[in-house]
Amino acid sequence: xxxxxxxxxxxxxLHMLEAGLSELQIQTASEEAHDVYRESMLKxxxxxxxxxTRINELETTPPQ
Numbered sequence: 001x002x003x004x005x006x007x008x009x010x011x012x013x014l015h016m017l018e019a020g021l022s023e024l025q026i027q028t029a030s031e032e033a034h035d036v037y038r039e040s041m042l043k044x045x046x047x048x049x050x051x052x053t054r055i056n057e058l059e060t061t062p063p064q
């Protein structure tokens with residue numbers, strides 16, 4: 001169960017990071033910076049989706 005807690009904590013951190021980047025994207029006037037923030041958020045979303053998959057695996061796999 002400790003592994004699941006660690007992965008969930010990492011997932012929460014990614015969601016917080018994504019929210020921060022979203023806020024910066026909204027506030028920036030630079031089109032280039034806007035694009036960089038958007039690309040970074042997409043990468044974070046991909047990583048978060050992978051972590052969610054891993055959480056499901058950890059929850060359904062019996063302990064060894």
